[in-house]
Each structure stands twice: as structure tokens, then as C-alpha cells.
Amino acid sequence: MTSQQLPDKGLEIRLASRPSGWPAHENFDAVEAPVTAPGDQQILVRNKVMSVDPAMRGRMNDAKSYVPPFQIGEPLSGGAVGEVIASRSAQFSVGDHVLHQLGWREYATLDANKAVTVSADQAPLGAYLGVLGMPGLTAYVGLFDIAQFTEGDTVFVSGAAGAVGSLVGQLAKHHGAAKVIGSAGSAEKVRYITEDLGFDAAFNYKDAPVGQQLAKAAPNGIDVYFDNVGGDHLEAAIAALNTFGRIAACGAISVYNAAEPQPGPRNMFQFVAKRLSMRGFIVLDHAERRHQFFTDVAPMVQDGSLRYDETTVDGLRNAPEAFLGMLRGENTGKMLVNIG
Numbered sequence: 001m002t003s004q005q006l007p008d009k010g011l012e013i014r015l016a017s018r019p020s021g022w023p024a025h026e027n028f029d030a031v032e033a034p035v036t037a038p039g040d041q042q043i044l045v046r047n048k049v050m051s052v053d054p055a056m057r058g059r060m061n062d063a064k065s066y067v068p069p070f071q072i073g074e075p076l077s078g079g080a081v082g083e084v085i086a087s088r089s090a091q092f093s094v095g096d097h098v099l100h101q102l103g104w105r106e107y108a109t110l111d112a113n114k115a116v117t118v119s120a121d122q123a124p125l126g127a128y129l130g131v132l133g134m135p136g137l138t139a140y141v142g143l144f145d146i147a148q149f150t151e152g153d154t155v156f157v158s159g160a161a162g163a164v165g166s167l168v169g170q171l172a173k174h175h176g177a178a179k180v181i182g183s184a185g186s187a188e189k190v191r192y193i194t195e196d197l198g199f200d201a202a203f204n205y206k207d208a209p210v211g212q213q214l215a216k217a218a219p220n221g222i223d224v225y226f227d228n229v230g231g232d233h234l235e236a237a238i239a240a241l242n243t244f245g246r247i248a249a250c251g252a253i254s255v256y257n258a259a260e261p262q263p264g265p266r267n268m269f270q271f272v273a274k275r276l277s278m279r280g281f282i283v284l285d286h287a288e289r290r291h292q293f294f295t296d297v298a299p300m301v302q303d304g305s306l307r308y309d310e311t312t313v314d315g316l317r318n319a320p321e322a323f324l325g326m327l328r329g330e331n332t333g334k335m336l337v338n339i340g
């Protein structure tokens, strides 16, 4: 493609203001912005599908964390897959599909070394943002490396109908868990977890205290808790864990929109009494596991033994709504935005 044919403008979603508590539409701006032609060793990508992730909520705050905060007036960013429409890198040709981190915009100009090729023949493009992408690797690393899952364990996972949780439970079942229990926020999700994903038990955390429901679902206790939620789920899991139980601390979505710091579990002495361990992790630190993950998981996706679902919202202008909807629990499986 010659430079004359490049688009001059494209839509992007910017951070308009920082939320306090729950984010709202007024925190986002949709703006037509000039498209930058790629420089040396750069590519121009037309984004086709992008991810909205819980971690983006943290980046809307002006707080030091493992990734820098979004800046007011700047476009948001996050995982996206698109098609290369101009290339000044020998690594990529026009027409290639690439995964990169400049989502929330129609067109992304980026350094070629910040993109990786993905195959539209091997899997639908959205899968590289979910089951075969960052959430998939999170489930894999969290279960096997962090929680040290072993055959015969009873596993409890919260956020079990979501992108990460749905895979955690299925991987545990596939690798010989004695029992897999999930929690989620609606009766339909409970049905999905047990009937479609094959978990042994599930409950709606909104129906009754988590501790009560977990104790009923796991009368012999649990060995592993994969924590996506924090809060009362974490306290309930600590109570249910057997001696030498392990917790993979993956996320704490129940407190992401809290305006004030929330109290921790009240039963911490159980760590001592039951010799429990809890380890937090960030998937970005585990890139070296990507190859093994792909080798193990891609065939399961292809032969259908690992089920994955997506909830898709159409149109980049609706990306804020997709993000807010995901925080409200409107997704089953991975929440994606179809940019076109």
C-alpha cells in the first residue's frame, strides 16, 4: 500500500477523566484522530477485534502499579488483533494478522517488535485475546505453576464463567482434579459452568454467603483456590482449604471499583494452623511458559476438549460499554469488541 492510500483519520477512545468508584461513560471520549504513517521498522495495523480486561480498571486510577496508568486525554490501550495495512519492517507484510497492545483505536502505528503474527487459519482472531492469549496463559500458569495443582486436588475457582475462570476449571478437570467447584453471579452462569463446562458443582455468590455455599459444595474441603475475586470469596476459601492448601492470587475484582481500601480476610491465622500458602502472580512475568502453554492448550481448543465462549460487542464506539458491561458481569467467557 502506498502512503497516498493510507487513511488520514481513525477513531480512538481516550480517557476523559478518572473515575472514583464505578467508572461511567463520561470517563471516556471517542475522538477522530490523525493516523500516523509507519516509520522505519514500524507497521500500521487496522484493528479488527480488541479485548476489554478487568486490569484496565486499575490503569484508570493515577496509582503506581505493575503497568503505568492511562493518561487523561490519551487513548486507552490493551490487547488487539488486526491486519497490517502498511509495513516498513521486513518481518511483516501487508495482509498479515498481528496481536499487539494498541487496542481502543481503529488504526495503530507501532514498532514491529511490539507485534506478533497470529494465524487466522489456526483459530478465530478473537481466540488470541482469550483462550490462546493472555487469559489462557493466566489460567495455565496460575493453576499449574502458582497453585501447584496436582491430580486428585479439589479446586475452587471464582469468576468461573469468565475468560480466566472458565479455563481454570476445565484444565483442572482435564488433568484429574477430584472435584472442581466454581462460583459466578447468576443462575444462568451456574448452569453454564456445570452443564456446558463440566464443573462438578457451582453456586451463585449472590444467593447466600459464599462461606455457606462453599462449605456445602465442598464438604471435604478444597486443596486449591484460584482467586479472581478477593473479598468474601477469599475469606470463605481460606476457611474451606485443607491442610497445605494453596491459593493462586490472580485478581480481586470485587474491590476494583471500591473508592476506599477494603478490609482483608478475618481468618488469617488459618494460614498458620493449616500451613496454607498464597502466591500472587502477574502473567506478564511468565512469557517463558507461552510455548508450553500453546503446545498443551492449542490442540485441546482445536479438538473441542477445551470449550471457550466469547461475548462480543460490535463497534469501537461501544468499547466503553463493553468494558463497563464486563465489570457488571454481562460477559460469559471472554468479553471482546468487534471493531470491524
Ligand code: NDP
Residues within 6 Å of the ligand: 053, 054, 055, 134, 135, 138, 159, 160, 161, 162, 163, 164, 165, 183, 184, 185, 186, 189, 205, 228, 229, 249, 250, 251, 252, 253, 254, 255, 281, 282, 283, 284, 326, 327, 328, 329, 330, 331, 332, 333, 334, 335
Ligand atoms: P472475566 O471474564 O472473569 O470478567 C470479569 C467477571 O468478574 C465478570 O463477568 C463478573 O462475573 C465478575 N465480577 C464482577 N464483579 C464481581 C464481584 N463483585 N464479585 C465476584 N465477581 C465479580 O475477567 P477475566 O477472566 O479477564 O479476569 C478474571 C480475573 O483475573 C480478574 O480479577 C482479573 O483482574 C484477573 N487477571 C489477572 C491476571 C494476572 O496476571 N494476575 C491476568 C488476567 C486477569 P459474575 O457475573 O460472575 O459476577
